[in-house]
Amino acid sequence: MYQLRSVSKIFGDGLRALDGVSLTVGRGEHVAFVGPSGAGKTTLFRLLNLTLRPTEGAVLLDGVDVAALDGAGLQRARRRIGTVYQQHNLVGRLRVVHNVLAGNLGRWSLATALASLVRPRDAAHAGGALEQVGIPEKLWARTDELSGGQQQRVAIARVLVQDPDVILADEPVSSVDPSLAVTIVTLLRALSHGSRKTLLMNLHSVELALGHFPRIVGVREGRIVFDLAPDKVTAELLAELYAGNRDDERQLEGMRHAIGPYGGACRPLPGFTE
Amino acid sequence: MPSAPTAAPAARFPASPSKSTFGWFLAAAFAVVLALSLREAQVDPRLLVQADAIANAGRFVRGMVPPALGAEFLGSLARPLVETIQISVMGTAIAVVIGLPLGLLATASLMWRGSLHERTASLRRAAFGVLPYGLARVFLSAFRSIPEYVWAFMFVRAVGLGPFPGVLALGIAYGGMLGKVYSEILEGVDPRPIETLHAAGASRGALVVYGLVPEALPQLVSYTLYRWECAIRASAILGFVGAGGIGQQVELSMRMFQFDEILTELGVLFVLVAAVDFVSGRIRGRLVR
Numbered sequence: 001m002y003q004l005r006s007v008s009k010i011f012g013d014g015l016r017a018l019d020g021v022s023l024t025v026g027r028g029e030h031v032a033f034v035g036p037s038g039a040g041k042t043t044l045f046r047l048l049n050l051t052l053r054p055t056e057g058a059v060l061l062d063g064v065d066v067a068a069l070d071g072a073g074l075q076r077a078r079r080r081i082g083t084v085y086q087q088h089n090l091v092g093r094l095r096v097v098h099n100v101l102a103g104n105l106g107r108w109s110l111a112t113a114l115a116s117l118v119r120p121r122d123a124a125h126a127g128g129a130l131e132q133v134g135i136p137e138k139l140w141a142r143t144d145e146l147s148g149g150q151q152q153r154v155a156i157a158r159v160l161v162q163d164p165d166v167i168l169a170d171e172p173v174s175s176v177d178p179s180l181a182v183t184i185v186t187l188l189r190a191l192s193h194g195s196r197k198t199l200l201m202n203l204h205s206v207e208l209a210l211g212h213f214p215r216i217v218g219v220r221e222g223r224i225v226f227d228l229a230p231d232k233v234t235a236e237l238l239a240e241l242y243a244g245n246r247d248d249e250r251q252l253e254g255m256r257h258a259i260g261p262y263g264g265a266c267r268p269l270p271g272f273t274e
Numbered sequence: 275m276p277s278a279p280t281a282a283p284a285a286r287f288p289a290s291p292s293k294s295t296f297g298w299f300l301a302a303a304f305a306v307v308l309a310l311s312l313r314e315a316q317v318d319p320r321l322l323v324q325a326d327a328i329a330n331a332g333r334f335v336r337g338m339v340p341p342a343l344g345a346e347f348l349g350s351l352a353r354p355l356v357e358t359i360q361i362s363v364m365g366t367a368i369a370v371v372i373g374l375p376l377g378l379l380a381t382a383s384l385m386w387r388g389s390l391h392e393r394t395a396s397l398r399r400a401a402f403g404v405l406p407y408g409l410a411r412v413f414l415s416a417f418r419s420i421p422e423y424v425w426a427f428m429f430v431r432a433v434g435l436g437p438f439p440g441v442l443a444l445g446i447a448y449g450g451m452l453g454k455v456y457s458e459i460l461e462g463v464d465p466r467p468i469e470t471l472h473a474a475g476a477s478r479g480a481l482v483v484y485g486l487v488p489e490a491l492p493q494l495v496s497y498t499l500y501r502w503e504c505a506i507r508a509s510a511i512l513g514f515v516g517a518g519g520i521g522q523q524v525e526l527s528m529r530m531f532q533f534d535e536i537l538t539e540l541g542v543l544f545v546l547v548a549a550v551d552f553v554s555g556r557i558r559g560r561l562v563r
Contacts, residue, residue, distance in 0.1 A: 046389075049473040053393050070395045079475030088466035093488045102484050106475025113480045155470075162474050 001027045001166060001198045002048060007057035008222075009043050017043040019222035020057070027165075030189060030199045032213035034206050036245040040222040041202045045170045048200065049083045050074065079106035082159035084188075086171040089155040092144030096154050099143050100126040103161030129157035133187060149176040152184060160191065167192055169201040173208070181205070185212050206238060206248075207255055337533030347535065351523060351542060358519035358546065361437050361512070362505035365444025369505075370498060372417070372449030377456030378482060379410035383465060390465075390472050390481075410453070417450025426512045440517030444505050455497050463489045492561045499554035506550050510543055520546075 002025040009018040017040045025031055033041050046052045047059060050066055059066050061077055069077055082103075083089075090099045097120045104122075105113055112121065120126065123139065130136045133153040138146060143154060152172060159167055169188055173181035185201070185208055192199035203209040209216055210230040218226040218233075218241045226237055235252070242248035321327060378384060386394075386403030394403070422443045429439030468485040476484065487494070513521020520543055527535035 046473075050393060051389055051469060051473050070393075070398060074393060075475045075477065077475075078473055081473065083470055083473045085466065085470060088464060089470045091467045091471075091485050091488050093491065094484070098484065102471055102476070103474065105471060105477070105480040105484060108480070110477065110479040110483070114483055117483060158474075164474075 001025050001029070001062065003060040003063070004047075005058045005060070007047065007054045007059060009040075009047060009052060010055045017222055018047070018054075021222070021224055022057075023217070023224060023227070025198060025200065028196050028198055029215065030192065030213055031201070031215045031217055032209035033200065033202045033217045033219055034204075034209045034241065035219035035225075036242050036248050037204070039219045041219050042170055043222075044219065045083070045168050045200070045202060048166075049081045049168050050078050075106065079162070080165045082162045082164035082167045084152070084155045084159055084167065084169045084172045087148065087151070087175045089158075090143050090151055092142075094143055096130070096138050096141050096143050096146070097123055097126045099154055100129055100139075100157045100161055103129075103158040103163075106162065125161060126157070129160040130154070132160060132191065133157045149180045149184075152176055156184070156188060156191070163195070164197065166198040166200065169199070171202045171204055174204050181208065189213075206251065334533055337531070338537040340534065341537040341541065342532065342534040343538065347538070351520070351539065354513075354518070354520045354523050355542060355546065357437055358506065358509045358513075358521070358543075361440045361444065361509045361517070361519050362502060362550075364441045365448060365505050365509070366498065366502045368441065368445025369448035369452050369501065372445060373414075373452030373456055376410045376414050376449070377453035377460065378486075379406045380414055380453060380457035381460040381486075382407060382457075383461055384478065384482070384486065388465065389469055414450045414453040414457075417446050418448075418454060419450075420447065422447035422508050423511055423515065426517045427515045430516050435516040435518075437518035440509060440512040440519060443512060443517065444508060448501050448505060452498065452501055456494060459490045459493045459497065460486050492558070495561055496558045499557060503547060503550050503554060506547055507543075 002023070004021055004023040006020045006022050007018055008016065008020055010016050019040075021040075021044065033044070035041055043052065047054055050059075050061075050069075053067070061080075064077075066074075066077060091102075094102075094117075098117060101116055101120060101122065104116075108116070108121075115121065127136055127139050130139055130153075133156050135150055135153050138150060138154070143151065146154065152175070156172075167188065172188065173184050176184065185203075188199060188201065189212060191197075201209075201213070210233060214229060216226070216228055216230050216233050217224055218237065220241055225241055226233065228237075238252055239249075242252060382388070383390065385407040386399050391399055391403065425447050426439055426443035429442045433439050433442070463486055467489070468481055471481055471485055509517075509519045510521035510524060513519045513523070514525045516522065520539060524536060524539045527533075527539060
């Protein structure tokens, strides 16, 4: 699906957000990215969804170097990639149905898109997607009247309508409460699995990542420091990954004593049993 | 224990940044400009208290009371009053038709700047982004830098006396103002939802109708309504160059030294502006939710 060849991203202010990242992700794979905040995970995702352009190196999507894409070709490629951010995904002043149907914008002509704002085209499709994320009753609600968790579900429903080949979820559960976080991660995995989509997820919670994903990539200071199955991710590796980040060290400490916020919802974590 | 005033904090925090000399320079420049303006604009309050100034003003004010309230005269104001409203509504409508597309073209974040365009090839960005953006800005500033009064003067020459030149003048001058302010409002919209739509393959047009405009709608409508209020007031001035409405009546009364009629006409204009203010306030209250 994706192939990254020593990709670096240097922003205008000289910040080197990514530094020689090489990575291959196969079609249908589910991968979690972990690492301290500021490690470059979000930049990586914005490169993967073709918003940003790498300063060095190449991003290949199904073997095609995306640097060569422009105009219609670029738009076609973006249509195949669905993104869910931490928050602020949705247009708050539009009704939920329009936000969900916005998943079609890559396919619709401008006239169709406009007409749908007046009279929603295929509201049943939007309703079906909302049903899959568990809030069908919100179809006609104003989006900014929903709670953070409900909005996140709407964002996922939109990705379902978009029906991309890849779902990029950038900290999709950081702004929702712990029990809902587990539900949303499980939901995204199940939905991706059912339709054989590739799923890449940034997670602030190591516990969620290790408990739910078959492949874990650790990112620190713009580099990949490990790329392993969860049972190979040791407490030492994690301590190294998060060294110097006080909040995250506290998170690891909690895991060591099995008092993480997600408790029994995740399978036993290797390396953390005394 | 008494605290020592010169104790440690200075060492723990960075020193406050040095005072900018630019700020002082700006203040000095402002003072100079103000002083020069005072002289060059011939500001002389003594002229206000001169004997004949007071006498003239007194004649004018005494002539205004009591206002003309004859049934026939009031009846003759009905038509210009309706005409004023019609001019302002049509003028504002044309201003929106001119201002919205130009305003969108003049929105840098939509056309060429920022994360939406990082991947756009530079030639494409120049041709379809920077160029139309620049042209739109040139047109917008040309439209609004010429006062509506001057536009009306030109259009009266072109299409003759009556309300139509007033409508055109308002449409163009206010189109320039609306477009400029629309672009600033749109520039201020939270880019994150827009970026998400863009990342899913939405075209620029789709970003406008699904992101920018819905998010900015209350501000866009609110500013447009404010412009409508201004248009009512401006239509009084436009009447002076023969562009119809209540202003034309004020001009006639002035030329005939009918100061009592002027007071009535100004009163009518005042009520009209207050009514428009009330109506637009209600609409805004409903919208900004």
